[in-house]
């Protein structure tokens with residue numbers, strides 16, 4: 203292997219010459235403490251920055267095995283090291299000259315959530331940090347001296363500070379790993395304790411603003427009502443008490459502006475672990491919980507929404523429902539059915555973002571509009587059978603309609619950001635009218651999902667598939683946009699990078715295996731589990747790290763793809 207002096211010589215040789223010659227630097231160099239691997243050099247100064255890796259052997263990094271023995275701990279450790287690396291980029295940076303993205307070093311920017319990602323990889327042999335450098339240029343010529351500064355001054359001190367155990371804050375790292383271990387423990391325990399979610403006393407749920415997910419300063423701490431309090435005995439953080447949300451149907455009621463949506467939002471993101479100091483460290487939700495909302499305008503392909511919608515005025519088939527432009531109610535129906543197809547065990551709904559006519563119909567309206575004229579069976583009549591027959595729970599925010607009391611198992615009221623258990627009062631007030639309707643209907647639920655994604659859904663051109671992602675809500679596949687604005691549990695753009703790569707990969711490798719949609723996505727996740735998320739990066743090509751999405755989000759992306767071809 204070449205070493206750091208060889209690299210310096212080469213760098214001097216190409217200094218001032220055509221930018222393209224940077225390509226000659228691709229390869230690996232021994233930098234004493236680590237190996238510098240220049241994997242892919244950008245074609246010009248304005249292209250996405252060059253892909254670089256640093257590989258530190260464990261006999262130098264010396265991260266104790268105890269900190270990454272289990273998968274959860276490993277994810278927590280890698281997340282921590284990514285954040286350290288990110289932080290030190292700014293701290294160790296020097297003024298680098300040049301045009302475009304010259305000198306820019308970048309690694310994944312982690313949100314409040316801790317995700318499995320490809321930015322840092324740790325095993326018993328090594329730590330690998332995977333990041334980007336904008337190779338410096340003036341106009342279109344190489345600024346070798348500037349790259350030299352980065353590779354010989356800046357990078358070594360980042361590596362030194364962020365990746366060597368002796369320089370890392372041992373206490374904070376251990377706390378982080380231990381915290382994730384406890385979060386995972388609680389999430390794993392939920393089911394056997396009859397719960398779908400848990401919110402610890404002392405949690406801070408509100409965020410700083412609509413654009414910042416940091417905790418709101420002076421936010422009122424969450425306190426569980428006595429009746430709903432449960433506790434978990436964690437390994438590292440002792441006994442943690444808080445509110446348990448039981449399986450079944452839970453309503454969150456209360457006046458406007460009293461914190462209902464904030465509570466639900468925290469539950470939506472409780473599928474992820476959160477960093478220390480976030481305020482939601484111990485807001486823990488069932489892994490499969492899915493936020494559902496109305497989403498008019500979305501496309502729907504062969505989804506069976508007949509559970510909710512029948513006898514449409516235009517005679518349209520609702521067993522294999524297709525549309526380019528769904529209404530509020532048909533979109534929400536499809537979102538729930540597709541959620542069930544993706545094996546969601548908990549459905550989260552906020553009336554703020556729901557179609558009212560999909561959610562309920564009161565008695566007066568029921569009397570006025572005869573059953574034959576109304577194509578929608580509202581969700582209020584389905585929730586209960588959904589739980590009693592299929593064990594799918596619902597957590598629903600409703601401030602506006604008492605009809606739901608009939609079907610609720612638990613009713614909690616948000617009052618000035620404080621939670622009260624008002625189940626008994628609500629039950630005493632409930633009229634029984636909805637229960638009567640449900641009993642009259644005597645619905646038998648049966649789900650048999652047969653949809654299969656057809657080969658040819660993603661078109662491969664001579665240059666493969668062109669993939670791009672924008673922010674948290676757009677994937678572009680060959681110029682076709684997938685709008686994920688309504689898929690609200692995506693927290694990182696790199697999850698979209700992964701989803702789009704998965705779609706590309708699955709097209710070639712899984713489409714002729716005759717698997718149902720859900721099994722096909724399971725197969726993808728198994729493959730990732732076997733080979734590591736990083737194996738997807740090779741398929742992705744170009745730049746952009748990856749973070750792991752859930753099955754639910756992968757399926758949501760397919761479902762919103764307007765060129766989706768389904769067979770059933």
Ligand code: ADP
Pocket residue numbers: 407408409418420421422423424456457458459460461462463464465616619
């Ligand atoms: P609702 O859905 O009941 O109308 P929201 O959840 O939208 O209410 O909350 C209204 C406002 O109160 C938001 O600006 C939110 O940030 C803030 N808020 C929510 N919970 C708390 C809390 N525990 N402490 C302080 N402010 C809060």
Ligand code: MG
Pocket residue numbers: 462463464554
């Ligand atoms: Mg609200």
